[in-house]
Amino acid sequence: xxxxxxxxxxxxxxxxxxxxxxxxxxxxxxxxxxxxxxxxxxxxxxxxxxxxxxxxxxxxxxxxxxxxxxxxxxxxxxxxxxxxxxxxxxxxxxxxxxxxxxxxxxxxxxxxxxxxxxxxxxxxxxxxxxxxxxxxxxxxxxxxxxxxxxxxxxxxxxxxxxxxxxxxxxxxxxxxxxxxxxxxxxxxxxxxxxxxxxxxxxxxxxxxxxxxxxxxxxxxxxxxxxxxxxxxxxxxxxxxxxxxxxxxxxxxxxxxxxxxxxxxxxxxxxxxxxxxxxxxxxxxxxxxxxxxxxxxxxxxxxxxxxxxxxxxxxxxxxxxxxxxxxxxxxxxx
Amino acid sequence: xxxxxxxxxxxxxxxxxxxxxxxxxxxxxxxxxxxxxxxxxxxxxxxxxxxxxxxxxxxxxxxxxxxxxxxxxxxxxxxxxxxxxxxxxxxxxxxxxxxxxxxxxxxxxxxxxxxxxxxxxxxxxxxxxxxxxxxxxxxxxxxxxxxxxxxxxxxxxxxxxxxxxxxxxxxxxxxxxxxxxxxxxxxxxxxxxxxxxxxxxxxxxxxxxxxxxxxxxxxxxxxxxxxxxxxxxxxxxxxxxxxxxxxxxxxxxxxxxxxxxxxxxxxxxxxxxxxxxxxxxxxxxxxxxx
Numbered sequence: 001x002x003x004x005x006x007x008x009x010x011x012x013x014x015x016x017x018x019x020x021x022x023x024x025x026x027x028x029x030x031x032x033x034x035x036x037x038x039x040x041x042x043x044x045x046x047x048x049x050x051x052x053x054x055x056x057x058x059x060x061x062x063x064x065x066x067x068x069x070x071x072x073x074x075x076x077x078x079x080x081x082x083x084x085x086x087x088x089x090x091x092x093x094x095x096x097x098x099x100x101x102x103x104x105x106x107x108x109x110x111x112x113x114x115x116x117x118x119x120x121x122x123x124x125x126x127x128x129x130x131x132x133x134x135x136x137x138x139x140x141x142x143x144x145x146x147x148x149x150x151x152x153x154x155x156x157x158x159x160x161x162x163x164x165x166x167x168x169x170x171x172x173x174x175x176x177x178x179x180x181x182x183x184x185x186x187x188x189x190x191x192x193x194x195x196x197x198x199x200x201x202x203x204x205x206x207x208x209x210x211x212x213x214x215x216x217x218x219x220x221x222x223x224x225x226x227x228x229x230x231x232x233x234x235x236x237x238x239x240x241x242x243x244x245x246x247x248x249x250x251x252x253x254x255x256x257x258x259x260x261x262x263x264x265x266x267x268x269x270x271x272x273x274x275x276x277x278x279x280x281x282x283x284x285x286x287x288x289x290x291x292x293x294x295x296x297x298x299x300x301x302x303x304x305x306x307x308x309x310x311x312x313x314x315x316x317x318x319x320x321x322x323x324x325x326x327x328x329x330x331x332x333x
Numbered sequence: 334x335x336x337x338x339x340x341x342x343x344x345x346x347x348x349x350x351x352x353x354x355x356x357x358x359x360x361x362x363x364x365x366x367x368x369x370x371x372x373x374x375x376x377x378x379x380x381x382x383x384x385x386x387x388x389x390x391x392x393x394x395x396x397x398x399x400x401x402x403x404x405x406x407x408x409x410x411x412x413x414x415x416x417x418x419x420x421x422x423x424x425x426x427x428x429x430x431x432x433x434x435x436x437x438x439x440x441x442x443x444x445x446x447x448x449x450x451x452x453x454x455x456x457x458x459x460x461x462x463x464x465x466x467x468x469x470x471x472x473x474x475x476x477x478x479x480x481x482x483x484x485x486x487x488x489x490x491x492x493x494x495x496x497x498x499x500x501x502x503x504x505x506x507x508x509x510x511x512x513x514x515x516x517x518x519x520x521x522x523x524x525x526x527x528x529x530x531x532x533x534x535x536x537x538x539x540x541x542x543x544x545x546x547x548x549x550x551x552x553x554x555x556x557x558x559x560x561x562x563x564x565x566x567x568x569x570x571x572x573x574x575x576x577x578x579x580x581x582x583x584x585x586x587x588x589x590x591x592x593x594x595x596x597x598x599x600x601x602x603x604x605x606x607x608x609x610x611x612x613x614x615x616x617x618x619x620x621x622x623x
Binding site (some may be wrong): 060081100 | 361393395426427429430433434436443444446448450451453454455456457458459460461462463464465466472484488489491492495496527
């Protein structure tokens with residue numbers, strides 16, 4: 001796989017970047033089809049399939065009844081028989097109606113068939129707290145699905161990464177869960193117009209530093225960068241790592257950074273218990289204990305359902321302020 | 334030999350292959366050679382044999398936990414099945430699966446499953462692939478009566494109906510979901526009739542009569558290949574061994590009921606019919622016992 005190109009100077013949105021990748025791959029691979037509610041003529045609730053129906057028609061841009069378990073199970077069978085489904089859940093909370101199909105069928109099929117069947121299925125949806133979406137439209141679930149062997153879990157934080165990772169997902173023979181944060185969908189950055197792949201399991205160092213390492217995912221990368229910028233004004237040098245994929249996880253980059261800084265904070269909007277941050281803390285304790293100058297810190301969303309009111313919403317997720325406070329506390333250890 | 338008697342002998346041989354393999358496995362289980370569960374297909378052989386008679390190698394079958402018969406009827410060698418249950422590397426799933434996870438995609442055997450329901454949805458997916466890729470292949474889901482009160486049945490049949498997918502749904506109604514009677518668990522105990530709710534054709538057949546199964550399946554599969562959409566076939570049948578080998582069998586049904594159904598053995602019924610029609614001699618049938 002060639003290295004991804006420089007971003008260039010053409011800007012597009014996060015959704016626009018994945019749409020570009022999807023459109024490109026659908027043109028070159030007739031086995032790709034998309035299923036979901038409102039992804040046909042409507043072009044998707046978030047514009048994820050805008051304009052593709054006109055080009056490819058109803059079989060390849062297939063509007064579904066509201067039956068997530070049903071169309072994920074169908075997608076599983078389709079992936080076993082030569083096509084490459086993209087399941088667009090709109091809000092990722094809806095994926096949980098298909099939990100059994102994903103965990104017991106999609107994730108296990110390659111192993112159970114001794115690798116004779118492939119499972120090229122892309123499951124995508126919007127995650128995250130924001131927009132007063134309330135508790136049934138604000139979930140994340142990256143940790144739950146990362147617990148399961150056999151699924152790739154991807155959480156890009158920039159349009160550039162989103163496009164490269166989306167291309168890679170559509171050329172990979174494994175099931176991929178692609179999680180797009182609601183608050184990032186309209187964000188813009190420079191993205192090449194050409195196709196390119198970013199491999200899974202390769203973290204991005206979003207900011208280099210020497211005093212502490214912060215690992216953050218998705219929207220939290222941006223809040224962490226804001227906090228790091230503020231602390232830089234006070235002479236503190238914070239390294240920010242965006243793993244981009246939770247499964248597989250580029251642990252080497254994290255461990256290498258901890259060896260340099262001696263301090264680690266993990267920021268994740270999702271629930272703490274048995275989660276992404278716990279996993280990294282445990283692995284650093286196992287494999288990098290001697291590198292640590294302070295206990296590993298975790299900053300998570302509240303272990304509670306997500307509320308509706310904007311004030312309450314802000315209270316249950318980390319923001320730039322709370323991340324800054326957590327970094328300060330870590331530096332004082 | 335004319336076509337009818339040739340078909341009869343092929344079906345007879347296929348059913349005997351399943352029966353004798355199952356009895357071999359049951360004995361092996363008693364000797365401790367089968368490490369996990371062993372759900373035999375004894376009594377239901379006419380269904381797999383009758384449906385798979387019309388399948389090509391490229392057609393795909395998605396099956397359930399009682400799937401040995403489907404694998405054999407689709408063309409799996411008995412040795413690969415037995416080796417799998419023995420946990421051997423030479424088994425069809427390399428010893429990873431056992432009785433409930435039989436895979437041989439090279440011949441269209443896309444897997445049996447330990448979860449009731451998903452095979453219905455996966456068969457819809459096979460049908461969707463064939464529609465998308467403009468192929469004349471068909472997908473078949475075999476499932477028991479235990480699956481038809483599950484959401485997968487409702488969602489799968491509805492999707493197959495609205496997209497006119499080339500799928501055949503075969504319900505093997507053996508009247509018990511493990512030990513729960515079907516007439517207890519069903520508001521509407523007529524499975525075939527439920528097809529109407531989805532706007533597709535539903536047919537009820539005697540699942541112990543292989544010709545009835547074979548003819549209904551032949552018509553439904555031809556319709557599916559021609560773009561005419563899915564069909565649901567309900568095959569009324571009965572398993573004459575326990576749910577799984579080694580399980581008690583007469584706590585939820587009577588010995589008399591089982592004996593009554595044994596008298597309706599699909600293999601003996603076909604053998605009798607072939608002899609009475611002058612299409613086979615008893616010694617022909619013996620030579621087909623395998």
